Amino acid sequence: MTLQRRQPRVAVIGSGSWGTTVASIVARRNPTTIWARSADTAAAIDTDHRNERYVPDTPLTPTLRASADLAEVVEPADIVIMAVPSHGFRGVLSDLAPHLRPWTPIVSLVKGLEQVTERRMTEIVDEVLPGHPAGVLAGPNISGEVAAGYAAAAVIAMPDQHQAAQLRDLFRTSRFRIYSSSDVAGVEIAGALKNVFAIAVGMGDGIGAGENTRAMVITRALREMTRLGVAVGGDRETFSGLAGLGDLTVTCTSVRSRNRHVGEQLGRGVPIADVLAGMTQVAEGVKSASVVMKLAAEHGIDMPIAREVDAVVNAGASVEDAYRGLLAVPPGHEVHGDSW
Template identity: 45%
Template sequence: MSARAAVLGAGSWGTTFAKVLADAGCTVSLHARRPELATAIAESGENAEYLPGVALPGALTATPDAAEALDGAEVVVLAVPSQSLRANLLEWTPLLPADATLLSLMKGVELGTTKRMSEVIREVTGAGADRVAALSGPNLAREIAEEQPAATVIACADPDRAAALQAACLTPYFRPYTNSDLVGCELGGAVKNVIALACGIAEGMGFGDNTRASLITRGLAETTRLGVALGAEPATFAGLAGLGDLVATCSSPLSRNRTFGEKLGRGLSLEEVQATTRQTAEGVKSCRPVLDLARAHGVDVPLTEAVVRVCHEGVPAGAVLKEIMSREAKPE
């Protein structure tokens, strides 16, 4: 499909998805906020800062000018850290083409408002529900940039737009499925980052596969409980945007959230870990709004609560684990 696409955000996932779109036949403009990054990508055909060694296709251009990137775009892909989306959108909204499809790659919940990313997009841009979509699944950027086979889910209320997006990013190595459950797909993506932090913490404390499998399974249970309370389809959480994404993010050393959690599990403080990484571990900020959302709907989310306590309340990981293991025994 030869759509014109703008990807706003030139981190590892934004750059990788821009490559996917170009490989699928789209003309792609990648917006990098820092002029020096845009220039480096344009001159070398590579984003050496975030994806060293990956050659980017010729149909992909980079620019520091958002207006230039958005000019004539039929698909606008938003790939910035979740907590900076609102501020960025306020700046970009006047530049958005009137009927462009707005696709969120972000996996988070907004601090303070507890809004999902599609809700923030609609609120700031005024776009109707039929124009806003989200992409979610087991999509570790580096592997997809290296063209390792992967699948994903595109969720949108409008089936025609979902199908158009599907065609725009279908390549021999990247297989998108469509789904109408936007709530479920977005929540699966946001909460799995929190569970991945828990798996990383356990890993850092020296625990093995049984512990990780238990955390993944119970994490999926609490994600599903929260999703259903918010109107999501239970089946979504058994699919790519639920279990698929959760397994990849909780198991892979490429996962920022898992790696971040490992350092916490080894006894480093939140500030110490943050000082060692440039990449965003979305779960660190999203765990609090996810917990707020769960409390507002009366949903029990013990693992999310534990991650909040370790990350933001300074409670040692060992103490939190002991509490979880001594919870009242009950039926699964």
């Protein structure tokens, strides 16, 4: 007699666009429940198989369940996927901790850094839930395209490469390719930094800086990302991969990119408060800019592009002054130089 292996039960915490999209993918093979803070959102997903606020005009996998009761979602779970914004990550993780089974893996979808502590999301997991394996899924993934079935790819990073390979099958479909990695720090720092740089590119688009300028900023942003990423323990090769160059490219160029949108509106003269007030989802780069500058200072890394974004977003500098400031920095050796 052949015994069939039970499919792991999955809890997805957070019902924004990417959390809902990933939950719908995972639910194709695994029993999956998504936690929504709003009871109305949970009911719409559970009953109508829709999340019109965040994933409009897209039917979700019919077997996907939803609840606004965190304990109900977490208690049966063999795997937990965290899809809440960085500023709420620690609080929600603390709330679910009493309901979590021992050694349950935690996979983060969050591309940001905690403001006060400068922690990556997996570092927060290590603090709040010691002993639970913590990893991250990231890549060039515009949620609307993935939800609609466009071909895409991502990388899952776990400290244990074997576990990363095992979890890879949780997310893959015929059109969503999943690669594995053990470079958790590199994948996470790339995901946080690309949002900051997308604001920089958007600012240039907003003032009409041109396509050559956009290519220059993206290329040199990759250099800044790599230098800081390696300094915090990442693998240099990670930054030329899906979580680095791939995600940086799509976030800096897509009209669907929230962070690029923020930069573009700033370039058009819209105050940051008004830009954020008009958005329904979080642009992580706004919150990450100041954290990135603190990390850069701690590691002695010069990051002119990130510095100018931080000046515009958090110190009231103008976009025009930011770009003038960048052009005033003398260029050095392209590969071995210390500046942008």
